[in-house]
Amino acid sequence: MEWLYVMMPIAGIKILWPGLIILGMGVGVIGGFFGMGGAWMVTPALNILGFPMAFAIGTDIAHMAGKSLISTMRHGKFGNIDYKLGFIMLFGTIIGFEVGAQMIMWLERVGRVEIVVRWFYILLLTFITCMVFYDVSERRRKEKEALKAGKKVDKLATGLEWHKTFQRIKIPPMIHLRAAGVYCSAWLPIMVSLLTGWLAGILGIGGGLIRMPSLIFIVGCPTHIAVGTDLFEVMISGLYGCATYSYKGRTEIVAALIMLVGAAVGAQIGTVATKYIKGYGIRIAFGCSVIGCAVSVALKLFPTYFPLFRGFCDEAATVVVLAVVGALAIYITVRMVLGARKEIASKEAKIATREG
Amino acid sequence: MRKIFKRLCFFSLILLLLPHLVCAAGGGEVAPMVLVADTRKLNGFVAFWANIYNESHMEFTLLTVITIVLVGAILGLTADAVMNWVGIDLKHRDLVEH
Numbered sequence: 001m002e003w004l005y006v007m008m009p010i011a012g013i014k015i016l017w018p019g020l021i022i023l024g025m026g027v028g029v030i031g032g033f034f035g036m037g038g039a040w041m042v043t044p045a046l047n048i049l050g051f052p053m054a055f056a057i058g059t060d061i062a063h064m065a066g067k068s069l070i071s072t073m074r075h076g077k078f079g080n081i082d083y084k085l086g087f088i089m090l091f092g093t094i095i096g097f098e099v100g101a102q103m104i105m106w107l108e109r110v111g112r113v114e115i116v117v118r119w120f121y122i123l124l125l126t127f128i129t130c131m132v133f134y135d136v137s138e139r140r141r142k143e144k145e146a147l148k149a150g151k152k153v154d155k156l157a158t159g160l161e162w163h164k165t166f167q168r169i170k171i172p173p174m175i176h177l178r179a180a181g182v183y184c185s186a187w188l189p190i191m192v193s194l195l196t197g198w199l200a201g202i203l204g205i206g207g208g209l210i211r212m213p214s215l216i217f218i219v220g221c222p223t224h225i226a227v228g229t230d231l232f233e234v235m236i237s238g239l240y241g242c243a244t245y246s247y248k249g250r251t252e253i254v255a256a257l258i259m260l261v262g263a264a265v266g267a268q269i270g271t272v273a274t275k276y277i278k279g280y281g282i283r284i285a286f287g288c289s290v291i292g293c294a295v296s297v298a299l300k301l302f303p304t305y306f307p308l309f310r311g312f313c314d315e316a317a318t319v320v321v322l323a324v325v326g327a328l329a330i331y332i333t334v335r336m337v338l339g340a341r342k343e344i345a346s347k348e349a350k351i352a353t354r355e356g
Numbered sequence: 357m358r359k360i361f362k363r364l365c366f367f368s369l370i371l372l373l374l375p376h377l378v379c380a381a382g383g384g385e386v387a388p389m390v391l392v393a394d395t396r397k398l399n400g401f402v403a404f405w406a407n408i409y410n411e412s413h414m415e416f417t418l419l420t421v422i423t424i425v426l427v428g429a430i431l432g433l434t435a436d437a438v439m440n441w442v443g444i445d446l447k448h449r450d451l452v453e454h
Contacts, residue, residue, distance in 0.1 A: 007397075009402040009405040012397060070428050247413050343445065347443065
């Protein structure tokens with residue numbers, strides 16, 4: 001079975017290549033659908049396949065850059081990217097990320113850093129989960145009330161309406177984000193990108209997990225635009241990350257390219273699935289993925305207080321991550337296939353009517 | 357639910373503002389840089405690629421980034437062609453919702 005393994009040039013280790021394709025495909029589906037890089041899913045999975053942690057991070061970032069390029073191309077054609085918003089946020093994200101990263105280097109001398117980061121991460125994820133599901137429940141309440149009154153809720157109505165408050169802040173210069181349909185102060189996306197970039201730098205993540213809900217709840221972007229614009233950001237930050245990690249010899253291009261083959265198919269499935277699933281459907285699925293991420297981080301934190309359970313918790317965290325990736329990838333793929341079948345069937349019916 | 361949500365918002369905000377937490381935050385240990393890749397056991401393309409890294413880190417970085425972009429674009433366009441052939445409309449999205 002030697003042919004199932006491929007040698008990594010820099011790390012000098014052999015890796016099971018079908019595992020890389022399956023991983024790339026699963027994460028590609030989720031990344032294209034939610035608009036995030038998914039480092040929290042890929043890094044532990046690569047580690048399981050045999051990559052040392054430092055190589056796992058670099059290789060993940062390299063494959064993430066290529067994968068988000070594929071998804072961005074597709075989202076761009078659907079009109080899901082607000083390029084103006086993307087470029088404005090890019091500067092804030094880079095500055096915020098650098099501040100966060102510099103802070104980490106400066107604070108490495110402080111003890112128990114990892115525990116604090118993990119607690120901070122769990123709280124942030126809990127907050128995002130509550131925000132997403134509270135928004136969903138509020139929207140459902142509005143729908144029920146409207147139904148009782150014999151009306152229909154506006155398609156653009158949302159549960160949480162924080163963005164309306166933020167958009168009322170009229171500090172010049174004011175900008176019109178056409179694709180997102182938002183008119184606000186330029187300082188709003190700048191401040192959001194600085195904050196999300198800083199958080200990403202502190203936590204050592206790409207930031208999609210924080211930026212996507214921020215674009216929805218603070219800036220007020222429709223879900224599809226938030227997903228597309230976030231992927232645009234992920235693509236550029238991924239290329240930057242790919243360059244820095246490659247310079248340090250932490251990128252295994254052979255593995256990244258094999259993963260890209262799977263991701264090319266997965267990213268298309270995930271992106272096309274957004275065509276058939278409503279904005280609130282995406283939000284609910286996103287909330288579930290955040291819960292999975294929070295549980296895996298909590299399981300990694302648990303042995304700090306109960307060292308006896310270290311082995312069990314590490315394995316459980318991996319199982320949780322893989323189960324979440326698998327379940328979400330299957331759900332998205334099934335919805336995409338059902339939607340595509342319906343679309344093709346209606347096209348064929350139209351042609352048959354014309355010919356008949 | 358609303359009460360729990362408000363409390364969570366409140367505690368999260370406090371945590372965000374706590375200076376000692378912010379100051380104590382950080383990632384794990386920084387992984388050391390690979391200075392020279394061991395090419396003794398390698399051959400073919402793998403050895404060639406490792407040698408590029410050993411000769412020039414900058415050249416290796418540029419080649420990696422360009423390769424990732426090129427392969428990403430090629431695979432994306434190929435997947436586009438396949439989906440078009442299947443009959444999926446890849447240019448329009450009918451669902452309009454927040």
